[in-house]
Amino acid sequence: MPKIYLYFRLFLIFVSGMENKQKEFSKLIKDNQGLIIKVSRLYTHSLEDQEDLFQEIVLQLWKSYDSFQGNSKISTWMYRVALNTAITLFRKKTKQPQTDELQDFHSRNFLEDSDEKQQQISLLYKVIKLLPDVERAIVMMYLDDEPYKEIADTLGITEVNARVKMNRLKKTLKELMIKHA
Amino acid sequence: MPNSEDFNIDALKKTWQDQVISDGYNQDEIEVMLNKKSRNYVKYILWISIAEFIIFGVINFLTIFSSDFHTDFTNILNKLQIRNQSEVEFSLDRIYNGMKILSLIITGVFVTVFYINYKKIDVESNLKKFIIHIIKFKKTVNLFIFSNVFLLVLFIGSLISLLTITIRKQNIHVDNPTFWSLIIAVILSLLISVILILLYYKLAYGILLRRLSKNLEQLEKIDSEKTMI
Numbered sequence: 001m002p003k004i005y006l007y008f009r010l011f012l013i014f015v016s017g018m019e020n021k022q023k024e025f026s027k028l029i030k031d032n033q034g035l036i037i038k039v040s041r042l043y044t045h046s047l048e049d050q051e052d053l054f055q056e057i058v059l060q061l062w063k064s065y066d067s068f069q070g071n072s073k074i075s076t077w078m079y080r081v082a083l084n085t086a087i088t089l090f091r092k093k094t095k096q097p098q099t100d101e102l103q104d105f106h107s108r109n110f111l112e113d114s115d116e117k118q119q120q121i122s123l124l125y126k127v128i129k130l131l132p133d134v135e136r137a138i139v140m141m142y143l144d145d146e147p148y149k150e151i152a153d154t155l156g157i158t159e160v161n162a163r164v165k166m167n168r169l170k171k172t173l174k175e176l177m178i179k180h181a
Numbered sequence: 182m183p184n185s186e187d188f189n190i191d192a193l194k195k196t197w198q199d200q201v202i203s204d205g206y207n208q209d210e211i212e213v214m215l216n217k218k219s220r221n222y223v224k225y226i227l228w229i230s231i232a233e234f235i236i237f238g239v240i241n242f243l244t245i246f247s248s249d250f251h252t253d254f255t256n257i258l259n260k261l262q263i264r265n266q267s268e269v270e271f272s273l274d275r276i277y278n279g280m281k282i283l284s285l286i287i288t289g290v291f292v293t294v295f296y297i298n299y300k301k302i303d304v305e306s307n308l309k310k311f312i313i314h315i316i317k318f319k320k321t322v323n324l325f326i327f328s329n330v331f332l333l334v335l336f337i338g339s340l341i342s343l344l345t346i347t348i349r350k351q352n353i354h355v356d357n358p359t360f361w362s363l364i365i366a367v368i369l370s371l372l373i374s375v376i377l378i379l380l381y382y383k384l385a386y387g388i389l390l391r392r393l394s395k396n397l398e399q400l401e402k403i404d405s406e407k408t409m410i
Binding site for chain 2: 022023025026027029030033034037038052054055056058059060062063064067068077080081083084085087088089090091117120121124132133134135137139142143144145153154155156157158161162164165170173174
């Protein structure tokens with residue numbers, strides 16, 4: 001009898017430990033969801049896909065949560081998992097529309113505080129979405145003020161090349177902005 | 182963008198970073214997500230690969246390990262009135278045993294490499310490494326299938342060679358058209374199967390890995406562009 005009781009106690013400790021871990025994780029995601037929403041919005045073309053991608057990124061983050069704990073910066077871990085999921089793992093339901101049909105849908109998750117800012121952000125999303133997957137990641141991390149070392153390490157390229165690419169992308173983005181404004 | 186002519190991306194950094202989440206997910210919604218099913222690409226490749234492993238493994242095992250095939254072959258020898266059957270049977274047994282051992286070794290090695298390569302896929306690695314590991318993982322399965330096809334061709338090829346060499350050695354006159362049409366049919370069906378398998382792989386491999394290869398090319402291009410400056 002006492003052995004069964006011991007096992008039961010251990011089981012309860014395990015379950016409550018799992019629950020605590022889930023709570024701790026969901027709080028971490030809630031506080032940092034801006035990054036995941038941005039990635040989901042940049043790599044999808046419908047609201048349904050955006051929500052699915054958000055969920056897939058959260059699942060992948062959850063799977064790697066044990067190995068992450070304390071090993072690196074939160075943003076480093078989140079960028080890696082989110083971008084790997086968006087660029088490589090995620091299977092979209094909606095196909096990418098033709099370039100001239102491409103537009104950014106208004107996400108329900110972000111509220112820009114003025115009309116002008118809203119326009120700027122929407123156009124920025126629309127234009128970044130015209131870039132290939134890898135370039136999208138570089139621009140997003142650059143806009144988030146991530147250092148080139150971090151961008152390079154996340155993508156597996158050299159720091160110098162990340163810098164050179166971003167300088168070229170500034171020109172491309174300007175041309176696209178003028179074209180699509 | 183109202184004034185695109187003097188667009189400067191750095192000026193937009195602050196606006197970008199200040200995007201306010203109005204209707205974000207709350208903790209309960211996030212916890213619900215943790216119990217949902219993952220719908221990802223690697224999982225999809227994994228299931229397809231396991232199915233391919235089983236299908237090709239079973240086909241190979243059934244052919245090489247089937248005793249019916251052995252009896253059928255001995256019957257053919259009998260019908261052709263080949264003399265000194267024990268010598269031929271001995272060669273036949275050697276081919277069978279060699280193939281069995283080879284087939285087991287190939288399967289064992291590939292299952293191990295398949296598992297090791299699957300374990301190497303880590304969503305926390307950098308994008309380039311991540312893509313390379315997924316491609317490597319898929320290539321292990323393709324290599325396993327090609328080795329199995331090669332093994333089957335080798336097996337049937339050795340049986341036909343053994344038969345024709347013995348017929349020639351013993352100067353047996355085979356004028357039975359059914360026999361020759363059987364040999365031609367075997368070779369033809371083998372050829373068609375190989376072509377179909379290659380076609381399937383060109384198609385399936387292309388669809389599955391196109392996006393991965395495209396992104397890997399982009400990363401490699403970024404690193405090679407610098408050297409051209």
